Amino acid sequence: MSRVPSTELAQRVRRGDPRAIARLITRAEAGERECRPALAELYRHAGKAHVIGITGVPGAGKSTLVTQLARTLRASGLTLGVVAIDPSSPFSGGAILGDRIRMTDLVQDPGVFIRSMATHGSLGGLARATLDAVDVLDAGGFDVILIETVGVGQDEVDVVRAAHTTLVVNAPGLGDDVQAIKAGVLEIADIHVVSKADRSDANRTIRELKSMLMMAMPEGPDVWRVPVIPTSSEQGTGFDKLAQALDRHRQHLIDSGEIEDRRRQIASTRIVKIAEDIVRESFSRAHPERVEAMLARVSARELDPHGAAVELLKAVRERIHHDDEAV
Numbered sequence: 004m005s006r007v008p009s010t011e012l013a014q015r016v017r018r019g020d021p022r023a024i025a026r027l028i029t030r031a032e033a034g035e036r037e038c039r040p041a042l043a044e045l046y047r048h049a050g051k052a053h054v055i056g057i058t059g060v061p062g063a064g065k066s067t068l069v070t071q072l073a074r075t076l077r078a079s080g081l082t083l084g085v086v087a088i089d090p091s092s093p094f095s096g097g098a099i100l101g102d103r104i105r106m107t108d109l110v111q112d113p114g115v116f117i118r119s120m121a122t123h124g125s126l127g128g129l130a131r132a133t134l135d136a137v138d139v140l141d142a143g144g145f146d147v148i149l150i151e152t153v154g155v156g157q158d159e160v161d162v163v164r165a166a167h168t169t170l171v172v173n174a175p176g177l178g179d180d181v182q183a184i185k186a187g188v189l190e191i192a193d194i195h196v197v198s199k200a201d202r203s204d205a206n207r208t209i210r211e212l213k214s215m216l217m218m219a220m221p222e223g224p225d226v227w228r229v230p231v232i233p234t235s236s237e238q239g240t241g242f243d244k245l246a247q248a249l250d251r252h253r254q255h256l257i258d259s260g261e262i263e264d265r266r267r268q269i270a271s272t273r274i275v276k277i278a279e280d281i282v283r284e285s286f287s288r289a290h291p292e293r294v295e296a297m298l299a300r301v302s303a304r305e306l307d308p309h310g311a312a313v314e315l316l317k318a319v320r321e322r323i324h325h326d327d328e329a330v
């Protein structure tokens with residue numbers, strides 16, 4: 004069977020073909036050069052979806068919450084894509100909450116597309132691949148895209164920063180009352196969720212979080228007031244409120260004009276991230292002999308690090324020219 008060109012897959016993606024979506028995401032994830040023009044084309048057609056980043060420490064209840072939230076959003080008629088960056092993601096077909104919450108209905112629903120990204124270890128490129136996947140789903144016509152990521156590591160924080168709405172999940176009973184502080188993600192939340200609200204110690208987490216936010220909350224008539232929303236996946240409560248808060252935040256971004264700032268911020272994060280990846284990759288792979296020689300000269304103090312960086316960037320530039328001609 005001959006291989007379908009990515010540009011053809013992109014056409015099918017735009018018609019919402021789930022197989023084409025899956026295949027193109029796989030190519031993007033593998034960093035295949037052949038699919039770059041197709042991704043560029045899809046990027047131009049994307050931008051309609053509401054992209055929601057969901058973060059929190061492992062065990063906070065993110066995957067369970069995504070499942071319940073997906074059901075609530077589907078019930079209101081929205082279609083959605085889910086991208087999970089989580090090596091222990093249950094989205095590969097398993098059951099969660101000790102088998103009480105099943106995902107089979109979501110997996111079989113054509114209005115839902117679920118994808119787990121393989122974590123590439125320390126190789127980098129995870130943020131790029133994840134956001135490429137988001138573009139593909141966006142161009143595929145999904146109304147809402149949920150990204151689940153563990154709130155650790157620069158790549159994952161960058162992914163969350165590339166969302167329109169950031170949801171931080173805190174759970175009671177994980178040691179610290181508010182884990183978001185330790186993880187450094189308290190400030191980036193547009194919405195805080197206290198999960199596992201069925202637990203008796205949940206009220207304490209809610210109180211702590213509210214009092215912390217009170218101190219940090221900016222004043223003014225048009226400012227977004229970060230809500231704290233308790234949910235229980237166990238009891239199925241809080242998800243209507245959460246869905247409403249997500250929509251209110253989306254509307255707030257539009258009404259206040261903040262959406263433009265966000266879009267620029269997202270563009271900036273993505274461009275810098277990709278440029279960093281290109282430089283890193285060149286440094287570690289492209290010209291090993293050249294890099295070795297450079298390291299030797301800098302260690303021996305024959306060349307200064309700044310001069311070496313400029314040299315490296317020149318090498319990268321030559322390579323990009325070469326690559327562009329090759330495409």
Ligand SMILES: Nc1nc2c(ncn2[C@@H]2O[C@H](COP(=O)(O)OP(=O)(O)O)[C@@H](O)[C@H]2O)c(=O)[nH]1
Nearest residue numbers: 060061062063064065066067100199235236237
């Ligand atoms: N009591 C209770 N446990 C929950 C709830 N949601 C998730 N859990 C449990 O918390 C653990 C971690 O959930 P998971 O969704 O995998 O968390 P993630 O690592 O943040 O994705 C699992 O054992 C879940 O069964 C909830 O609403 N109530």
Ligand SMILES: [Mg+2]
Nearest residue numbers: 065066089092
């Ligand atoms: Mg998870």
